[in-house]
Amino acid sequence: MHAEFVTVMYHYVREIQNSSYPGIKGLEFEGFQRQLDYLSSRYEIISADQLIACLTGDAADFPDNACLLTFDDGYRDHFDYVLPELVKRNLSACFFPPAKPIEDHTLLDVNAIHYILAVADDVEQLSRDLLDELRTRDFSEAYLTECRDRLSEPSRYDPAEVIFFKRMLQRELPFELRSEITTSLFEKYVGKTEAEFSKGLYMTTDDLKELIREGMYVGSHTYHHFWLNAVDEETQEQEIDRSLQFLSRIGAPTRNWIMCYPYGAYNQETLEILKRKDCLLGFTTHVGNSILDPQRALQLSRFDTNDFPQ
Template identity: 30%
Template structure:
């Protein structure tokens, strides 16, 4: 069984010349490729695999971040083909009326490019704002993404090196200097409540991606529990029993969560959780259930990112 991870699936936006995304036409071509090469795992078979520990044969489609792209381009195509997907939605944007920090980074990179953003970061970041020993993440993060060196370094700097206490203010300042107010931008960026409900009623799995898309491993156990429980509560208020009882780690990888995270998921009765290790899901993964691997879509035919 192969888990495949998607984020942005859209068409060209001239105002974002350096924005990386999977073009909607390539997404359709990739579905054709997966159908021919592997076939797809239906929803019932996926849940049976999680319960029994026996991997089904085929592809499981997963979509992170609750982006409006998923309603505009992904959902119609899946419905047309009789397919389903797991959509992992963070609850934070619906509370704060602004982009999550991870998406602020994407928008800044899309508008400015890696070199210009890195220059602005170096102007603003002081030594005391960095986590001691954070350089270790430089050799383990964003390895499968198709980024230039400056883009990779900018993402590592913001998402792994800067202390959480400084990250919000740093990105808010950058967003204000580049885009002005975020309110309208955020309203257009994410799925609406009605779209989430429609997708759940249409057979899609709507699962939790935490509240603020933060590195859970940087939080104590109490803060992690709040991130997870608040997100599930929000989704259940929209989708009720149709909410998918599974989780997807923000950022993913072993550096993104810890034993506290897994203990909380087990305590809450969450059925499984996805990470980002690029390999197929085997029996051992399904017996563990809380670090299911996924391939990035760009590792397969028709998955090359478009720019701008």
């Protein structure tokens, strides 16, 4: 079957203006409620089970106007705000938590960066602080200039200066160094340790088990939340294996399971690993309708919440 459907991607969903971090980029809870009204009036919200049944041939039919809701990164927002709203509306959705921050109370670099940016008044000063950190580690001016020229390109959601800061700390620098610098800047700007902050940001394993009991699907978002296309094949396989072990511990499916690529990043090696591991579906960050073609089922597109009225 080559069914077509809409998938919506969410991250932070909370009462942002009344929170301790009103500068965080996310979806206000009231906007989420209005968006669910909008989507429910135009689409049939489907579950992961319906999607899997369609692909495996166990479903007699599939809605022409199907819509799947997906929530990335395992935020506590999803338990406090999203789950009660979905249960109240008798809706199901997919949740994709990375394992390490939930089990070890660490903070993903990507989230540390989000909160640094949320509290920083001057992004240019932030970039200067980053460059100063690198100069103390003997990085050459030529290298730093080349990085600025290459990475300072605006994206769909962020200006060039923000993209430069994010890319340097998300993937350009060696993993241990970028984590060290991110931790330093986080403690300077946010004023908390990553360990204490982590416990309030992510769901617990008990929260995830409750999601499953309420009929939600919990799938893989890897272990560390690396850019999979920026690490070698052995590391990719370790990331996926450790995530599957985590899913098994919380009672989530590990047969005909669903993958969600951190940052939407993957390569051919990723796809080959997933095929060997009995993965059925994979979600990217490519923008567009999802086409349920068995030949492309590991490269499904998604829309962002900002692509729909709120």
